[in-house]
Amino acid sequence: xxxxxxxxxxxxxxxxxxxxxxxxxxxxxxxxxxxxxxxxxxxxxxxxxxxxxxxxxxxxxxxxxxxxxxxxxxxxxxxxxxxxxxxxxxxxxxxxxxxxxxxxxxxxxxxxxxxxxxxxxxxxxxxxxxxxxxxxxxxxxxxxxxxxxxxxxxxxxxxxxxxxxxxxxxxxxxxxxxxxxxxxxxxxxxxxxxxxxxxxxxxxxxxxxxxxxxxxxxxxxxxxxxxxxxxxxx
Numbered sequence: 001x002x003x004x005x006x007x008x009x010x011x012x013x014x015x016x017x018x019x020x021x022x023x024x025x026x027x028x029x030x031x032x033x034x035x036x037x038x039x040x041x042x043x044x045x046x047x048x049x050x051x052x053x054x055x056x057x058x059x060x061x062x063x064x065x066x067x068x069x070x071x072x073x074x075x076x077x078x079x080x081x082x083x084x085x086x087x088x089x090x091x092x093x094x095x096x097x098x099x100x101x102x103x104x105x106x107x108x109x110x111x112x113x114x115x116x117x118x119x120x121x122x123x124x125x126x127x128x129x130x131x132x133x134x135x136x137x138x139x140x141x142x143x144x145x146x147x148x149x150x151x152x153x154x155x156x157x158x159x160x161x162x163x164x165x166x167x168x169x170x171x172x173x174x175x176x177x178x179x180x181x182x183x184x185x186x187x188x189x190x191x192x193x194x195x196x197x198x199x200x201x202x203x204x205x206x207x208x209x210x211x212x213x214x215x216x217x218x219x220x221x222x223x224x225x226x227x228x229x230x231x232x233x234x
Contacts, residue, residue: 013040059141066131
């Protein structure tokens with residue numbers, strides 16, 4: 001299935017200015033463009049951290065060397081961004097690895113075989129035991145970072161959610177009428193996305209203080225932040 005490609009900062013800016021009703025001539029105001037871009041980054045970060053299960057997922061591969069247990073961890077992936085790590089056989093069969101090697105490590109006597117656990121230390125990852133020659137690659141599934149440095153960078157959470165939030169922020173900043181209506185639209189859209197993700201089985205639903213509570217299945221416990229967003233506990 002082809003995944004939707006999110007907007008760039010430039011594309012998001014055009015939509016925000018259009019929805020806020022900013023005149024085309026005013027859109028060329030450098031200061032206004034900077035403010036709009038800042039609101040886009042703010043909205044992007046808000047929803048990235050509040051609804052982590054909305055963030056785009058990325059994959060990366062590390063080539064396996066037979067009998068080698070230690071590998072350099074990619075600089076572009078923070079350990080906290082990791083969702084899943086697995087190793088693949090030559091025929092493509094995956095084996096998901098556990099990140100708690102303590103018990104196994106105490107009984108580990110060396111040798112190679114099918115890795116079962118991994119550990120991070122000093123910018124490297126160690127597999128226990130070292131993989132044999134029947135394995136070809138380590139695959140990393142991680143959450144894309146929310147950094148938007150350039151106008152050509154693409155958003156990593158739902159573009160419409162970010163555009164609606166940034167539009168509200170810009171309209172409030174400029175004192176424009178209609179911000180409250182956009183805020184209501186934003187909330188309806190956010191709840192619609194949550195419902196879709198719940199139907200797809202990507203988040204769990206329960207009740208908390210008479211309100212629906214949503215959190216990603218992988219993480220178990222959930223909490224509610226002050227803005228009413230629902231997030232899985234790590």
